[in-house]
Amino acid sequence: MKAFKAVGAIALAAGLVAGAAGAQAQGTGSATIDAIKARGLLVCGVSTGVAGFSLADSQGVIKGIDADGCRTVAAAILGDATKVRFVPTTTINRFTALQSGEIDVLIRETTWTLGREASLGLEFAGVNYYDGTGFLVKTAANVKSAKDLDGATVCVQPGTSTELAISDYFRNNKLKFTPVNIQDQNEIQGAFLSGRCDAYSTDSSALAGFRFQQGAKATDLVLLPEIISKEPLGPMVRKGDDKFFDVVKWTQYATLTAEEDGVTSKNIDTFASTTNPEIRRLMGLEGDMGKALGIDNKWAYNAIKQVGNFGEIWDRNITVMGVPRGINNLWNKGGLQYAPPIR
Amino acid sequence: MSAAMSMTTPTPLSNVAPAIVLDKVNKWYGAMHVLRDVTLTVGQKEKVVVCGPSGSGKSTMIRCINRLETHQEGKIIVDGTELTDDLRALDTIRREVGMVFQSFNLFPHLTILENCTLAPIWVRKMPKAEAEELAMSYLRRVKIPEQAKKYPGQLSGGQQQRVAIARALCMKPKIMLFDEPTSALDPEMIKEVLDTMIGLAETGMTMVCVTHEMGFAKKVADRVVFMDRGEVVEAGPPRELFDNPQTDRLKLFLSQILKDH
Amino acid sequence: MSELATTNIDPVPATAGNAAIPNTSRARPPATVHGPVAWVKTNLFGSWLSSLATIVFGILLIRWAIGFFDWAILHAVWSVPEGANGPDVSACRDAKGVGACWAVIGEKYRFILFGRFPYDLQWRTALVIVLFIALYAVSAWRRFWRKELLLVWVATLVVIGVLMWGGILGLEFVPQDQWGGLPLTLILATFGLAFAFPLSVLVALGRRSTKLPAVKALCVLYVELIRGVPLITLLFMASVMFPLFLPEGVNIDKLLRAQVAIILFAGAYLAEVVRGGLQSLPKGQYEAADALGLSYWKKTGFIVLPQALRLVIPPLVNTFIGFFKDTSLVLIIGLFDLLSAGKIAISEPAWAAYSTEVYLVLAAIYFVFCYTMARYSRGLEREFSRARNR
Numbered sequence: 006m007k008a009f010k011a012v013g014a015i016a017l018a019a020g021l022v023a024g025a026a027g028a029q030a031q032g033t034g035s036a037t038i039d040a041i042k043a044r045g046l047l048v049c050g051v052s053t054g055v056a057g058f059s060l061a062d063s064q065g066v067i068k069g070i071d072a073d074g075c076r077t078v079a080a081a082i083l084g085d086a087t088k089v090r091f092v093p094t095t096t097i098n099r100f101t102a103l104q105s106g107e108i109d110v111l112i113r114e115t116t117w118t119l120g121r122e123a124s125l126g127l128e129f130a131g132v133n134y135y136d137g138t139g140f141l142v143k144t145a146a147n148v149k150s151a152k153d154l155d156g157a158t159v160c161v162q163p164g165t166s167t168e169l170a171i172s173d174y175f176r177n178n179k180l181k182f183t184p185v186n187i188q189d190q191n192e193i194q195g196a197f198l199s200g201r202c203d204a205y206s207t208d209s210s211a212l213a214g215f216r217f218q219q220g221a222k223a224t225d226l227v228l229l230p231e232i233i234s235k236e237p238l239g240p241m242v243r244k245g246d247d248k249f250f251d252v253v254k255w256t257q258y259a260t261l262t263a264e265e266d267g268v269t270s271k272n273i274d275t276f277a278s279t280t281n282p283e284i285r286r287l288m289g290l291e292g293d294m295g296k297a298l299g300i301d302n303k304w305a306y307n308a309i310k311q312v313g314n315f316g317e318i319w320d321r322n323i324t325v326m327g328v329p330r331g332i333n334n335l336w337n338k339g340g341l342q343y344a345p346p347i348r
Numbered sequence: 349m350s351a352a353m354s355m356t357t358p359t360p361l362s363n364v365a366p367a368i369v370l371d372k373v374n375k376w377y378g379a380m381h382v383l384r385d386v387t388l389t390v391g392q393k394e395k396v397v398v399c400g401p402s403g404s405g406k407s408t409m410i411r412c413i414n415r416l417e418t419h420q421e422g423k424i425i426v427d428g429t430e431l432t433d434d435l436r437a438l439d440t441i442r443r444e445v446g447m448v449f450q451s452f453n454l455f456p457h458l459t460i461l462e463n464c465t466l467a468p469i470w471v472r473k474m475p476k477a478e479a480e481e482l483a484m485s486y487l488r489r490v491k492i493p494e495q496a497k498k499y500p501g502q503l504s505g506g507q508q509q510r511v512a513i514a515r516a517l518c519m520k521p522k523i524m525l526f527d528e529p530t531s532a533l534d535p536e537m538i539k540e541v542l543d544t545m546i547g548l549a550e551t552g553m554t555m556v557c558v559t560h561e562m563g564f565a566k567k568v569a570d571r572v573v574f575m576d577r578g579e580v581v582e583a584g585p586p587r588e589l590f591d592n593p594q595t596d597r598l599k600l601f602l603s604q605i606l607k608d609h
Numbered sequence: 610m611s612e613l614a615t616t617n618i619d620p621v622p623a624t625a626g627n628a629a630i631p632n633t634s635r636a637r638p639p640a641t642v643h644g645p646v647a648w649v650k651t652n653l654f655g656s657w658l659s660s661l662a663t664i665v666f667g668i669l670l671i672r673w674a675i676g677f678f679d680w681a682i683l684h685a686v687w688s689v690p691e692g693a694n695g696p697d698v699s700a701c702r703d704a705k706g707v708g709a710c711w712a713v714i715g716e717k718y719r720f721i722l723f724g725r726f727p728y729d730l731q732w733r734t735a736l737v738i739v740l741f742i743a744l745y746a747v748s749a750w751r752r753f754w755r756k757e758l759l760l761v762w763v764a765t766l767v768v769i770g771v772l773m774w775g776g777i778l779g780l781e782f783v784p785q786d787q788w789g790g791l792p793l794t795l796i797l798a799t800f801g802l803a804f805a806f807p808l809s810v811l812v813a814l815g816r817r818s819t820k821l822p823a824v825k826a827l828c829v830l831y832v833e834l835i836r837g838v839p840l841i842t843l844l845f846m847a848s849v850m851f852p853l854f855l856p857e858g859v860n861i862d863k864l865l866r867a868q869v870a871i872i873l874f875a876g877a878y879l880a881e882v883v884r885g886g887l888q889s890l891p892k893g894q895y896e897a898a899d900a901l902g903l904s905y906w907k908k909t910g911f912i913v914l915p916q917a918l919r920l921v922i923p924p925l926v927n928t929f930i931g932f933f934k935d936t937s938l939v940l941i942i943g944l945f946d947l948l949s950a951g952k953i954a955i956s957e958p959a960w961a962a963y964s965t966e967v968y969l970v971l972a973a974i975y976f977v978f979c980y981t982m983a984r985y986s987r988g989l990e991r992e993f994s995r996a997r998n999r
Contacts, residue, residue, distance in 0.1 A: 053943060054953035056961075061953055063717055065725040065787075092786060093943040098849045105852035107860055191955075191964050218958045220699050326958060416896050442902035453897035457915050457993075466911060467901040519901060 035248035037109055038299060041082055046090045049075035050108035053093040056214060057323050058114045058134075067091050071112040073318045074133055074240060074257065076311070078110060081256045081304035086311035100125055103241060110253055112240040116166070121241075130253040132239040135332045135341050137232035138170040139209030141216060144227045146203060151231040155180040160193050160202040162186070167207050170234035204229075208236060210328050217327020232332075248299045255298060259305035261344035262287060263314035265335055270313040273306065286347050294347060305347070315342065365428055366391045367523050367554045368413055373422035375408060382408050383419065384578040390523075395555045397565040397586070400575035401601055406558045409575070410525050413556070414445045427522055443471060446516030450528040452508045454500040454515070460487070461496040464515045472519065479518075486514040490544050506537025510544050517548075524548065526557040562605060566590065574598050684708030688715050698959050705962060713963040714970055717954040721967070724789015724945040730781060733772045737792045740769055741799065749985055769796075785864040789945035791974070797936040797946065801871040802929055808872065809879030814909060816884055828880070835877035841938055843870045848942035867939045875932045882924045886917035919993045926986035930979045947971065 041047050051059035051071050059069040072091065080086040092108050103111045104126060114136075115121070117129040140159070142148045151174070161168050163186040175182050185202040187193040194215060197205040205212065209232055216226045240257075242250050263269070266284055268276060276284050286292035288306045295302035312318065319330065334340025368390040375383035382405050390396050398406045411417040412424060415431050415438055424431040426441045455463050464483035468474040474482070487493045490510040492503075500508055509529060516524060526545065530538045542564050549555060549568045559565070565572050566586045573583040576597045582589060593599045637643070653663040686704050689696050689712040701710035714721075722738075723731045744765050748758060773792065776782040788796070815821075815828035835843070847866040855861065890913060898908040918925070937948035945953065951971045955964045 053940065053945075053949070054956040056956055056958045060956055061720060061725055062957070063720050063954075064728040065720055065723075066728075067725075090784070090786070093945070095941055095943060097845060097941060098943065101849045101853055105855065105860075107852055191961060194961075214958050218961065220702055414900055416899060439902055439904065442900060445900070447897075447900035449893055449897060449900075451891075451893050453891075453893040455894065455897070455912055455916075457919065467903060470907050470911070471902045471904075515901070 035246050035252075035299060037243070037246045037249040038082060038252065041109055045083065046088050047075060047079040047082065047110070048090045048092060048108045049078070050092050050094045050099060050102050050111040050113055051075065052113050053095060055114060057210065057326050057328070059091070059093075059112075068322060070133060070318055070322045071114060071240075073312050073322065074112045075110070077256050077260060077308040077318075078253055080307040080311045081252060081259075082300050084301060084303070084307050086307070100127065100241075103127055103243060106243075109249075110240055110242050114238040115241055117237045117239050126244050127241045128244050128250065129239045130242055130250055131257050132237040132341075133257060134210070134238040136208050136210050136236040136238055138167050138174075138206060138234040138236070139212050139232055140229040141197070141205045141212045141226055142203060142229060143200075144225055148204075148227075148229065151229050151233065152178060152180070154182060154204055156182070157203040158183045158185050158201070160185045160187060160197045160205045162190070162193060162207065163188060165207070166234070166236070171206050174233040210323070210326075213328035214326035223327070252298050252300060252304075255347070256304070256308055257315070258344040259287060259308060259347065260313070260315040260318065261335070261342055262347055263305070263309045264316040265337070265344065268309060268314060269317055270310050273310050283347060292348065364392050367394070367427060368556065369423070369425040370409070370412075371423040371425075373409070373412065373419045373424060375405075375412065375417065375419045375421075382578050383412070386422070386575075386578070386580055388573060388580060388583075390554065390556055392522075393552045393554055394570050395549050395568050396557070396571050396573060397569040398556065398558045398573045398575060399560065399562070399565065399601075399605075400581075401604075403577070404575040405578040406575045407527055410527055410556055410558050413523075413525060414442055414447055416447075443519060444522045445525060446519055446521035446523070447525045447527065448509070448512050448516055448529050450531050452500070452505070452512045452532075454508055454512055456500050459497050459499055460492075460503070460511050463500070463511065464518045467515075467519050483514070483518050486517050487511070489517075489547070490514045491540075504537060505533045506540045509533065509537075509541045513541075513544055513548070523554045523556070526555065526559065528558050528560070530559065530561060560605065562590070574601065576601070680707070681709050686710050686712055688712045696959065701963065709966050710963045711966060713955070713960045713966050717960065717967070720790075720954050721947070721950045721971070722790045724793060724950045725787045726789060726792075727781070727783060727787065730775070730783065733775070733780065733783075734788075734790070734792045737769050737772050738795065740765055740772075741792070741795045785862055786944075788864070790950045791947045793939075793944065794933075794936050794947040797868060797871055797939065798933045800868055801875055801936070802932060804872045805875035805879055805932075808876040809883050810914065812876060812880035813883035813887055816880070817887055832877045832880055835874055836881075840870070840874050840935055841941060843874055844938055844941050863942055863944060867942055867944055871932070871936065874935075875928070878928050878932075879925065882921050882928055883917065885924065886921035887913065889920055890917050919990075922986050922990050922993075926982055930982050933978060933982070934975060947974065 049072075051067060051069075054060045055069070057069055059067050059071040061067050075089050075091065076086040079089045092102065094102050094108070094111070094113060099111055099113055099115070100121075102108050110130075111127075112133070114134065115129075117132060122128055140151050140154065142154075148154065154175075159171060159182050161171060161184055168184065168186075171182070172184075185196065187196055193205065196202060205215075209228065212228055216223050216228060219226065240253055242253055262283065263273075266281070266287070268284060268287065273288070276288060277290075279285060279288075282291070286294055287309075289295055289302035289304070293302060295304045298304065301307075313321070319333070324330075330338075330340060332340050333342060336343040366389045368388070370386050370388040373383055373386040374381070386405070386409055388396075388409075398410065400406050408417055412419050412431075413426060419431075427444050429437050429441055431438070431441065454460075455466070458466065461480060461483055464486065465476070465479040468479040468482060469476055484493060484496065487496055490513055492507055492510055495503055495507060495511070500511070503511065513529075529545070530541050533541065538561070542561060545555075545557070545564070546568055555568075557564075557569075569586045571583055572586045572589045574581050574589065574597075581595055582593070582598050589598070590602065593602055652659075654660045684704060685708045686701050689698055689700050691697065696712070696716055698710075698712070701712055704710060719728070719731060723734045726734045744762065747761065771777065771780070773788060773796075774783060774785075812828045812831060815824045816832070818825050818828075844867065847870045848863065851866060852860065894912055894916065895908070898912045903911070937946055939946050940949035940952070948971060951967050955961055955967050
């Protein structure tokens with residue numbers, strides 16, 4: 006009896022190992038891509054609600070550049086940008102959701118740092134938003150630069166990387182400041198507007214959005230030019246699945262390339278007969294770029310047509326909040342977004 | 349019923365197995381020795397009254413008979429079955445032994461009728477209509493049939509105790525135990541309960557009764573057992589015990605009791 | 610007993626002082642002694658200090674009430690026009706501090722109530738809310754406390770499941786992670802407490818068991834472990850740690866995880882409440898049941914539990930109400946219950962400044978459910994005590 010059990014156990018274990026290896030060996034060679042295709046859905050981790058990045062609107066549809074990023078990957082792999090299951094994650098469970106396989110990719114305005122890339126078993130597939138800490142002051146205060154804020158009171162949310170960033174900045178520049186810690190976002194904005202503190206500090210994208218929301222009174226506030234910390238935000242995937250990593254990364258590069266070449270979701274079909282080799286490769290008319298990645302050759306075409314190029318995604322989600330492109334512009338327009346060539 | 353009438357209760361049967369046997373029963377509460385070598389035999393149809401000062405162990409002894417308390421040494425045999433940790437034997441014994449408590453212990457969330465029919469329906473598996481018939485007959489016997497649909501909280505103490513007696517009788521027990529049944533009653537209600545118990549005695553029920561009511565003992569008891577400090581001091585027919593106490597302890601007790609009367 | 614001697618009671622002749630016969634036909638006591646006027650007089654103006662306090666608080670109350678009425682009704686903005694990029698909130702912005710912006714409710718109420726449930730299918734989830742309320746109402750009516758009620762519950766819950774999931778009868782499938790809003794809160798609370806309550810009774814009985822020390826130890830361990838940590842850490846473990854222990858790709862659904870965590874948590878607290886009831890039941894009840902020959906489970910079911918549970922209705926309902934509101938902690942696992950949906954609704958920059966209005970409405974919704982539970986429990990208590998007293 007015992008012999009039977011031992012043999013059975015070994016057989017079962019062997020079967021499992023073989024099955025797992027087999028899953029690796031067949032299809033594209035990427036377990037994640039195979040799973041996505043088998044499921045017919047991309048499971049995408051986003052935030053619970055951050056305006057401009059991933060926030061449900063009144064109809065429950067999640068809007069934002071992170072959400073649109075998910076849609077481009079779905080369009081690239083499955084050919085349909087609507088085949089996404091959004092999984093809202095909090096700062097507490099975002100990494101474990103990815104590590105455990107609950108989600109395929111995490112696009113959740115997560116800052117790319119060495120610590121995260123080295124110790125979580127996860128890696129960053131590019132940057133979709135270059136952000137940083139900034140300062141917002143009242144125009145009436147006549148402050149032209151952050152260096153003039155010596156002795157100021159600064160409203161900041163406690164426990165954030167912003168708090169650390171500004172305390173480093175003031176110390177480095179030998180300036181003094183008094184932090185006014187308020188946890189709730191509405192309260193802190195109200196405190197700043199009512200004059201309880203001289204400056205309000207958080208991510209500059211959030212500051213720009215807040216200023217924009219003042220409508221006619223937006224000119225009473227001014228965003229200081231200094232961005233005092235680096236917060237590059239980007240999508241994350243699990244380590245060990247290089248093919249999927251490539252797909253996520255190159256999908257964004259495809260949208261950037263489209264913007265560089267002037268290809269939009271509206272006019273992409275007019276390029277069907279173009280002779281421009283880069284655009285032809287982008288549209289899958291030549292080059293087999295998709296096959297090299299392990300997905301359909303129309304990967305970039307689907308992503309751009311169904312969701313848009315990088316500029317369109319940006320305009321529909323971020324520009325409406327009143328945030329300028331700034332360093333998020335293309336490399337040839339003064340910004341940092343630079344896509345390697347698709348060839 | 350006046351005191352002059354002599355009792356015509358059936359005499360205890362002596363040629364059948366006794367109803368209850370306690371043989372050298374010892375019990376401790378922690379380090380306190382509450383029952384010392386208690387030996388007592390109660391015959392079928394016999395009425396035994398147990399009396400004694402407080403703390404004498406009389407309640408403890410009677411509660412050992414249906415294992416509401418457990419004894420550590422000695423044997424207790426009820427209706428031919430020995431009391432041990434065997435649950436099934438215990439259930440059988442408890443069906444045949446009815447108990448009436450000092451604080452009535454009626455179930456306040458059930459009507460009087462439900463109080464009486466609960467055990468027959470669920471333990472003896474009697475159909476509901478039959479159980480209700482039975483309950484009503486006993487309620488008539490204790491002279492409160494009209495209270496059947498009321499709740500215990502709506503009855504007086506005397507009425508509640510009579511219901512308790514009827515409830516115990518509905519299980520048709522062979523033995524009835526009474527643990528100071530009238531001690532919690534107002535004086536004007538004691539008589540109605542004692543009358544009920546006397547009526548019960550006349551039907552030939554085996555009864556063990558812990559009580560201070562000496563008048564009742566004189567009328568009904570075949571034997572009176574005097575306990576003090578955990579042991580049986582004296583036992584005998586009531587007339588002998590009350591008129592000719594042998595020990596000093598009994599003499600002292602009687603003098604105290606008679607003072608109160 | 611002596612007989613009353615019948616004496617001749619001569620009439621007292623009328624004199625100037627008592628000529629008028631006092632009018633004794635008025636049955637009621639005068640208004641200064643009994644009635645609303647008397648109540649006001651004794652309670653509000655009983656002494657100088659009391660009168661002063663009444664006047665001061667009265668003035669403050671009236672001022673606040675007028676201010677609130679002003680803000681909430683008179684100067685409120687009820688709706689905003691559609692602008693080029695969505696609703697144009699400038700009217701609300703101008704009214705900030707002066708009038709409430711109820712337009713945020715008009716714009717966001719469907720998201721707050723139903724979460725991310727697909728927009729055109731939200732009639733299903735609205736129907737679910739109605740079914741839940743109907744179920745509660747029917748269960749509350751004591752007349753219906755029979756075995757059939759259990760069937761009604763099972764049937765209604767099956768219908769609710771079909772409406773929420775869909776997939777059959779031509780209804781489109783909606784996965785659990787898109788459920789949200791009030792139906793999610795009701796589902797978590799109802800299933801949570803429906804399973805936690807029987808669990809708690811078993812644990813309380815187990816804890817008092819003298820014959821099975823292993824069972825008793827297990828129950829003690831369960832209760833003390835759970836009571837030693839906040840619910841949020843349990844949810845955290847359920848959502849964060851638990852998935853790491855499962856093989857990759859195997860996922861226990863988030864909603865199920867949250868539901869189990871809530872059941873375990875509520876079960877532990879309720880177990881202690883039930884145990885309090887079991888302890889305060891007079892020992893004589895247990896003894897009388899034993900003396901009648903009732904077995905352990907019959908004794909527990911017929912005698913002990915009906916009385917013990919009635920004794921602890923106040924703390925039971927207290928715990929129920931607390932847990933109903935604790936369901937909002939599932940935000941931590943990324944589920945959008947009623948409160949979370951409200952928070953996310955005001956994350957949209959256009960509406961971010963009007964959190965007060967949204968929270969007021971959420972508070973009102975929670976209050977309706979919780980207060981109803983509290984009133985119902987008072988009614989239950991009163992009804993049970995009526996039967997016990999003369």
